Amino acid sequence: MAAVHRRRRRFRRQNALPRPRVFRDRSNPLETLEEEEIFQRYRFRPATINFLVNGLHEELKTDTNRNSPISPLFQVLLFLRFVATGAHLRLVGDSLGISESSVGRSVKAVASAIVAVFARLYISFPVGEMATKVKEGFRRIAGT
Known part of the structure; x- marks a missing residue:
């Protein structure tokens, strides 16, 4: 009985049509x-x-155009939408028609790229007297 059931399942899988790709x-x-x-x-x-x-x-x-890659514009838009709303990856992806896993990869890639490209150009820590003023400002905020 079990052998007949296995054959039916295998027959269904062999004759099943592949799911069409959606672009x-x-x-x-x-x-x-x-x-x-x-x-x-x-x-x-x-x-x-x-x-x-x-x-x-x-x-x-991306190096290739295989599998319809997400453009840098869409990756940045996904990242900004995720950071702006704090929504789940699935909701962010639904707004642009992109899967949850692709949104996660894009968010990670954009965050890493921002650190790699813009951190050295636009982020600097204060030094000397300016550092002392910044520390005092934080102390005033904290109330100590």
Whole structure:
């Protein structure tokens, strides 16, 4: 009896049609949305988003075009939406039609790229007298 059941299951698998691949429309939200709507969704103006994409493009682009890769623009938009809303990866991906796992990889890649590219250019720690002033400011805030 068990052998008959196994044969039926194997027969169904062999004759099953493969699931068709779905390629979603990935039109540029920066071109289709109004500037205020972009700001509400991503917390940045289009000019700033383009600045980020241009600075991170080399770090985020893929070597091949296999399997319809996510463009650097979409990776930055996913990252900004995730950081702006704090929503789950699935919800962020649903807004642009991208899977949860791809959103996670994109968020990680963009965060690493920001650290690699922009940290050395725009982030600096105070030294000398300026460091002392900053420490005093934090002490005043803390009330000590």
